[in-house]
Amino acid sequence: MNPERVEELTQNIKEIKHNLDEKTATKLELDKYIRSIQRLDSYSSECEECQKYSVELENHFEYMLSNVHQLTKEDYKIHNKQTRQVTSHLQHTHQLTSENFYMMAFISIGNGLGLPLGLLLFDNLVLGMLMGMCIGIAIGAGLDGNAKKKGKLI
Ligand SMILES: [Zn+2]
Numbered sequence: 001m002n003p004e005r006v007e008e009l010t011q012n013i014k015e016i017k018h019n020l021d022e023k024t025a026t027k028l029e030l031d032k033y034i035r036s037i038q039r040l041d042s043y044s045s046e047c048e049e050c051q052k053y054s055v056e057l058e059n060h061f062e063y064m065l066s067n068v069h070q071l072t073k074e075d076y077k078i079h080n081k082q083t084r085q086v087t088s089h090l091q092h093t094h095q096l097t098s099e100n101f102y103m104m105a106f107i108s109i110g111n112g113l114g115l116p117l118g119l120l121l122f123d124n125l126v127l128g129m130l131m132g133m134c135i136g137i138a139i140g141a142g143l144d145g146n147a148k149k150k151g152k153l154i
Pocket of ligand 1: 043047048049050051089093094
């Protein structure tokens with residue numbers, strides 16, 4: 001994409017954000033989209049899929065903007081599907097992570113391990129769960145921080 005198109009697409013998303021209430025804008029992950037578009041653009045010279053997604057997003061957000069006051073459930077569904085596809089491509093092909101990706105993953109691992117361990121060691125489910133969660137947060141935050149430092153965050 002040439003810089004003007006990237007800029008126009010970014011402006012469209014900001015315009016959509018401006019027209020929606022904050023809760024909806026957050027739910028649609030519009031800020032993340034602005035970052036994703038920069039990523040897609042930077043990879044699109046060597047990655048056909050990034051190129052394809054850039055074009056898809058241009059059309060998608062043009063539609064969203066022109067219908068911003070009458071978006072339907074179906075539109076949100078399509079939007080979420082689009083988000084999942086783009087995020088998963090960036091994660092799997094370009095090794096990027098989303099914000100708090102490791103944190104979420106390790107909290108659930110910590111919980112899962114903490115429960116049986118808590119029962120086994122302290123005869124206390126809640127204590128085990130809490131410990132698991134704390135360890136999960138510590139590891140997850142470290143890995144998230146590392147990804148951010150390396151510029152691997154979407
Ligand atoms: Zn790509």
